[in-house]
Amino acid sequence: MSLEQTLRDRLEEFVKRIEKNTKSYIGYPVSKDFEYSELAELLKYPLNNLGDPFVDSTWKVDSREFEREVIEFFAELLRAPENNWWGYVTNGGTEGNLYGLYLARELYPKGICYFSKETHYSVAKNLHLLNMRHIMIRTTENGEIDYDDLKETIRINRESPAIIFANSGTTMTEAKDDISKISGILDEFSIANRYIHSDAALCGAINPFLEPRPSYDFADGADSISISGHKFVGSPIPCGIVIARKDNVDRIARSIAYIGCLDTTITGSRNGFTPMVLWYAIKKWGKEGLAKRAQHGLSTAEYAEKQLKEIGINAWRNPNAITVVLPEVPSAVKEKYQLATANGITHLICMPNVQKQDIDNFVKDLKKELQ
Numbered sequence: 468m469s470l471e472q473t474l475r476d477r478l479e480e481f482v483k484r485i486e487k488n489t490k491s492y493i494g495y496p497v498s499k500d501f502e503y504s505e506l507a508e509l510l511k512y513p514l515n516n517l518g519d520p521f522v523d524s525t526w527k528v529d530s531r532e533f534e535r536e537v538i539e540f541f542a543e544l545l546r547a548p549e550n551n552w553w554g555y556v557t558n559g560g561t562e563g564n565l566y567g568l569y570l571a572r573e574l575y576p577k578g579i580c581y582f583s584k585e586t587h588y589s590v591a592k593n594l595h596l597l598n599m600r601h602i603m604i605r606t607t608e609n610g611e612i613d614y615d616d617l618k619e620t621i622r623i624n625r626e627s628p629a630i631i632f633a634n635s636g637t638t639m640t641e642a643k644d645d646i647s648k649i650s651g652i653l654d655e656f657s658i659a660n661r662y663i664h665s666d667a668a669l670c671g672a673i674n675p676f677l678e679p680r681p682s683y684d685f686a687d688g689a690d691s692i693s694i695s696g697h698k699f700v701g702s703p704i705p706c707g708i709v710i711a712r713k714d715n716v717d718r719i720a721r722s723i724a725y726i727g728c729l730d731t732t733i734t735g736s737r738n739g740f741t742p743m744v745l746w747y748a749i750k751k752w753g754k755e756g757l758a759k760r761a762q763h764g765l766s767t768a769e770y771a772e773k774q775l776k777e778i779g780i781n782a783w784r785n786p787n788a789i790t791v792v793l794p795e796v797p798s799a800v801k802e803k804y805q806l807a808t809a810n811g812i813t814h815l816i817c818m819p820n821v822q823k824q825d826i827d828n829f830v831k832d833l834k835k836e837l838q
């Protein structure tokens with residue numbers, strides 16, 4: 468049985484519209500240069516990665532074997548402690564952040580979560596869901612957490628466990644909070660009861676290839692890290708990766724076992740298709756391919772910054788960022804290129820698919836609109 472002709476026409480039209488809209492955007496951190504058609508066959512099956520990817524299940528229509536390989540790849544990339552990591556493929560960066568905060572709250576129910584003003588909008592919601600005490604910290608001009616403000620705030624609350632929600636690549640300016648500096652502040656006040664979650668939604672798979680390497684991963688002091696899969700890697704379905712220290716996960720897994728449940732992930736049923744997408748991507752590119760993608764993004768961003776400055780636009784970038792920040796642009800240009808804009812600033816994000824030609828087109832349109 469197939470759809471009536473009118474509905475099929477509508478569907479066809481929709482596909483065309485999506486194709487067109489996908490071509491034009493340069494304002495969101497979502498790669499579009501992927502090709503996963505070899506996986507299409509799997510759409511015939513009710514893949515579901517129900518439960519913990521590392522625990523056997525009676526349900527066999529799953530891709531958990533591939534999911535484990537994906538987690539292992541990222542655990543190595545993020546310098547997770549040997550034999551002491553655990554994780555799963557999430558529905559996106561937000562779920563990974565929720566998981567990290569959940570773990571932190573279970574470990575330190577009386578902890579205070581510190582996060583900067585430039586933190587992704589989903590975090591306020593996550594903190595609300597988890598009913599966690601929290602304090603927002605100022606940021607400096609470039610979008611990075613203000614270490615002086617953090618230090619003063621922690622000083623006042625030094626009796627409480629500290630839960631740090633750090634950004635490695637803020638949404639608007641791709642600013643990176645330095646986890647080593649933050650750990651130093653916690654050391655200064657001898658706060659042993661601490662937890663650091665790293666939100667590396669965009670930059671998690673870029674940072675390892677940067678020189679100097681940003682301070683954001685397990686070796687730098689993170690206890691959990693969340694990355695979006697559909698951003699830098701690229702996926703037709705939103706997804707992500709969360710990795711945490713296994714000793715911490717085991718502590719809360721036990722407390723759940725106590726109530727008769729061994730469920731370690733946030734949702735019960737889990738996507739079995741997206742782990743295949745991520746697996747395909749990492750096998751196809753490997754670390755070298757990811758490094759090349761990062762390098763390409765950086766050089767395009769450098770080019771974009773230069774071209775914009777040449778037409779008199781006050782564009783700037785954080786060190787080694789693929790995000791170029793500029794004053795709010797006229798709405799015709801904003802619409803055409805789907806440019807996210809907030810508080811008077813606009814950004815374009817040089818994802819691996821963005822080419823110099825795309826930048827030239829954008830700069831030409833912007834110049835024309837400004838004249």
Ligand SMILES: *Cc1c(COP(=O)(O)O)cnc(C)c1O
Binds near residue numbers: 558562668669
């Ligand atoms: C995109 C983003 C998120 C949310 O990730 P989703 O995959 O969209 O859920 C969180 N934090 C930062 C910094 C982001 O850029």
